[in-house]
Amino acid sequence: GAVVSQHPSRVICKSGTSVKIECRSLDFQATTMFWYRQFPKKSLMLMATSNEGSKATYEQGVEKDKFLINHASLTLSTLTVTSAHPEDSSFYICSARDSRGTRSLLDEQFFGPGTRLTVL
Amino acid sequence: GDSVTQMEGPVTLSEEAFLTINCTYTATGYPSLFWYVQYPGEGLQLLLKATKADDKGSNKGFEATYRKETTSFHLEKGSVQVSDSAVYFCARGSARQLTFGSGTQLTVLP
Numbered sequence: 001g002a003v004v005s006q007h008p009s010r011v012i013c014k015s016g017t018s019v020k021i022e023c024r025s026l027d028f029q030a031t032t033m034f035w036y037r038q039f040p041k042k043s044l045m046l047m048a049t050s051n052e053g054s055k056a057t058y059e060q061g062v063e064k065d066k067f068l069i070n071h072a073s074l075t076l077s078t079l080t081v082t083s084a085h086p087e088d089s090s091f092y093i094c095s096a097r098d099s100r101g102t103r104s105l106l107d108e109q110f111f112g113p114g115t116r117l118t119v120l
Numbered sequence: 121g122d123s124v125t126q127m128e129g130p131v132t133l134s135e136e137a138f139l140t141i142n143c144t145y146t147a148t149g150y151p152s153l154f155w156y157v158q159y160p161g162e163g164l165q166l167l168l169k170a171t172k173a174d175d176k177g178s179n180k181g182f183e184a185t186y187r188k189e190t191t192s193f194h195l196e197k198g199s200v201q202v203s204d205s206a207v208y209f210c211a212r213g214s215a216r217q218l219t220f221g222s223g224t225q226l227t228v229l230p
Contacts, residue, residue, distance in 0.1 A: 006163075012137050034217065043209065043222045063191075095218075108152065109218055114163040 001027045003006045003098050013084055014120055021079045021104065023094030031094035033077040034109060035069060050077040058074040065106035084119040091116055122146050126221025127208045133228050141195040141224045143210035152213040153177075153186055154164075154192040158223075159206045165207070167195075171204055200228045 003026040013019050023033055031052045036044040043120075049057045049071050056069035064090075068080040081088055095109035143171040145153065156164040166188060170178030173188035176229045180196045203226045210221040 041223075043220045046217060048156070049217065095164075099123070108154070108169065108213065110166075111156070111164040116161075 002096075002098060002110040004094065005111040006094055006115050007094075008115060009113060010116045010118075012118045012120065015085055016083055018080055018082045019084055019117060021094075021117075023077045023079070023091055023096065023112050024108060025075045025096040025110070028096075028110075029074040029099045030077075031069060031074060031099040032097045034095045034097075035067070035077075035079050036093045036095070038093060038105045038114075048077075052096045081117065084117070089117055089119045121132055122148065122151070122212055122214060122219045124162040124210050124212050124221040126217050127224055128222065130219050130227060133226070134230050135202055135228055136199045137145045137228075139197040139200045139204075139226070141196070141210075141226070143193045143195065143221055145193065145201050145212045145219075146189075147191045148215065152210040153184070154213060154218070155184055155195050156209040156211060156220075158209065164209065177184070182205075200226075202228045203217070204228050 005024045006023045021042050033050040037047050038044050046059050047062045050069045050071040050073055052071045058064045066082055071077040091114050091115045093114045095111045123146045125144045143191045150171050154169045155167040157166050157167045168179040170177040170186040173186055183197045205222045207225050209223045212219045
């Protein structure tokens with residue numbers, strides 16, 4: 001099946017530093033990737049939609065200057081949490097959609113394993 | 121807008137019990153419907169999917185039928201195992217995004 005990886009799986013950083021999380025589609029091309037945030041015992045909250053070669057589309061209430069998204073290629077999107085604070089601690093999950101829908105529905109998303117961010 | 125309403129948990133069952141987790145969705149357009157499962161500390165895994173009315177998705181003993189008349193996609197399993205303990209998310213797909221239900225925590229006791 002389609003595989004999406006995330007790196008790192010866990011990261012602990014000091015308040016005020018920036019953290020970059022990578023999301024890769026390993027065996028398919030993804031013009032669109034999605035970034036979610038999940039709070040404990042809560043559903044996934046869509047933060048932004050990342051489009052290859054163009055600016056990301058952010059959901060209402062998500063600070064685009066704080067959560068920088070770059071989708072430089074058909075297999076890689078990055079999320080950078082800038083000047084992280086303890087309230088940014090969360091589980092961040094990315095997903096990717098198969099651009100051509102050759103092995104999946106056009107609206108199906110494949111999820112990465114998530115990144116646990118802890119800001120001290 | 122698009123929405124998914126999912127049965128609130130937590131749900132606790134004994135091993136071999138029958139499971140139903142209810143899910144209803146808004147009927148605009150012709151969405152695909154999904155069930156995802158999330159094991160502790162992990163990301164989401166697709167459990168099953170259905171693309172049109174009356175389709176039945178199935179996997180690992182779980183089933184869900186796309187019911188257009190009741191706008192439902194209830195998840196069922198005839199005999200749960202301890203290893204099925206996880207959080208289950210119902211989702212509705214569109215060209216733009218997936219819309220998730222709130223998730224249902226399932227705990228299966230031996």
